[in-house]
Amino acid sequence: MGEKLKAWQASLEKWLSDHQESLDWVTDKLEKVSDRMTWKRWAVVSAAALVVLLGSCMLLFQGKPAPRAAMSADQVIYVSVKPGMGANEIGEKLVQHGVLSSKWPFWWKVKTSNAASSFKTGMYAMHPDMSAEEVLNKLVAGDTAVVKFTIPEGFGIKEIAKRLADEGLVDEQEFLRKAKTYAPYDYIERKPEIRYACEGFLFPDTYELHEEATPESIMKMMAEDFDTRMTPKLRARAEEMDLTIFEVITLASLVEKEALYAEDRPIIAQVFFKRLKLGMPLQSDTTLQYLLDAPKEDVTIKDTKIESPYNTYQHRGLPPGPIASPGMAAIKAVLYPADTDYLYFVADRKGHNHYSTNYADHQILVDQVR
Numbered sequence: 001m002g003e004k005l006k007a008w009q010a011s012l013e014k015w016l017s018d019h020q021e022s023l024d025w026v027t028d029k030l031e032k033v034s035d036r037m038t039w040k041r042w043a044v045v046s047a048a049a050l051v052v053l054l055g056s057c058m059l060l061f062q063g064k065p066a067p068r069a070a071m072s073a074d075q076v077i078y079v080s081v082k083p084g085m086g087a088n089e090i091g092e093k094l095v096q097h098g099v100l101s102s103k104w105p106f107w108w109k110v111k112t113s114n115a116a117s118s119f120k121t122g123m124y125a126m127h128p129d130m131s132a133e134e135v136l137n138k139l140v141a142g143d144t145a146v147v148k149f150t151i152p153e154g155f156g157i158k159e160i161a162k163r164l165a166d167e168g169l170v171d172e173q174e175f176l177r178k179a180k181t182y183a184p185y186d187y188i189e190r191k192p193e194i195r196y197a198c199e200g201f202l203f204p205d206t207y208e209l210h211e212e213a214t215p216e217s218i219m220k221m222m223a224e225d226f227d228t229r230m231t232p233k234l235r236a237r238a239e240e241m242d243l244t245i246f247e248v249i250t251l252a253s254l255v256e257k258e259a260l261y262a263e264d265r266p267i268i269a270q271v272f273f274k275r276l277k278l279g280m281p282l283q284s285d286t287t288l289q290y291l292l293d294a295p296k297e298d299v300t301i302k303d304t305k306i307e308s309p310y311n312t313y314q315h316r317g318l319p320p321g322p323i324a325s326p327g328m329a330a331i332k333a334v335l336y337p338a339d340t341d342y343l344y345f346v347a348d349r350k351g352h353n354h355y356s357t358n359y360a361d362h363q364i365l366v367d368q369v370r
Contacts, residue, residue, distance in 0.1 A: 076168040077126045078147055080212030081139060087116055094135060098128050105132035115140055123147050123209065147209040151222070153327030154256045155204060156290070157196040160325070169213040178215040184223050187245040193309045193320045200249045200322025201226050229328060237335045250318050252326035252334045257286035260351030265333035267355060271342050280343075282312040290323040298370070346370070 077097050087110035091103030109132045110116050120142030149167050151160055157179045165172035183197040202222035238248050259265040275282055287310045288299045304313040309320050342355040344362035348369035356362040
């Protein structure tokens with residue numbers, strides 16, 4: 001008997017899959033008349049409703065839907081439910097996000113329990129492999145989630161995309177694709193050699209989401225945060241130094257990646273300014289790290305030979321653009337650098353930098369701290 005039941009369920013599931021378009025049409029019609037149903041209209045659509053009733057039979061014989069291979073059971077999936085959304089639209093969204101494998105058990109549960117009017121709008125934290133009943137209970141109870149995420153100082157676009165994907169907020173590859181061209185403000189220079197247009201201009205901060213996240217909405221929120229934090233005073237200071245905002249952030253991104261401790265930031269900024277003035281290459285290891293697939297504890301001589309405009313060993317001046325998102329401390333270090341004669345610095349294994357005014361002394365420090 002058990003084998004026959006499984007075979008019948010498999011046949012029913014195949015039939016539902018083959019007739020997905022017809023079922024969607026029926027569902028749409030039922031949604032439109034359900035709120036103003038009369039006996040005459042019920043007679044007209046009852047035959048069509050029987051088709052949908054077949055879908056409910058799945059609910060009687062299935063447990064939870066099979067989990068999708070690409071998702072782990074404990075992964076968080078954020079889904080937004082907005083005013084006016086019906087069972088069909090919500091069900092489709094849940095399937096698209098991988099919460100449910102089929103919308104029909106959910107749709108039928110909503111209709112038979114008359115629960116649609118009890119849904120609470122907001123952002124919900126769901127998981128793969130949820131049952132229709134679990135989802136419905138969550139929506140009726142209004143078990144919404146406060147969605148927060150934090151982007152640390154020094155994160156590049158790739159790290160931001162991975163952090164957001166790990167949080168279940170975006171698709172990592174889609175975020176990276178959008179970041180290539182996202183440049184909402186005029187001071188974000190558009191150059192063909194730049195990897196990601198908005199690199200450096202998504203401000204590192206803690207954010208709270210109240211709507212469903214998309215790559216565009218998150219980038220917009222972070223870019224607006226950056227634009228607000230660049231106050232008129234800071235912009236005036238950049239102009240006074242004859243620097244564009246783009247140049248400030250490019251330089252600040254190098255300072256952010258080079259300096260682990262606050263006291264080092266203005267000194268390193270000063271070293272970079274002095275090298276730029278003298279026409280020396282910046283020779284920042286951080287620009288080499290930006291070119292590598294994975295970070296290294298120490299770059300090699302071979303790495304300094306990488307052909308790229310970002311390679312500040314091979315090319316003088318600033319790299320084409322920022323290599324990470326600098327925090328406000330790094331930005332202010334560039335706008336208010338220290339006053340020293342240093343030309344070289346090297347970090348020890350604890351991240352503290354050691355400075356020198358000439359290459360011979362620098363080599364001695366390198367041997368001591370490395």
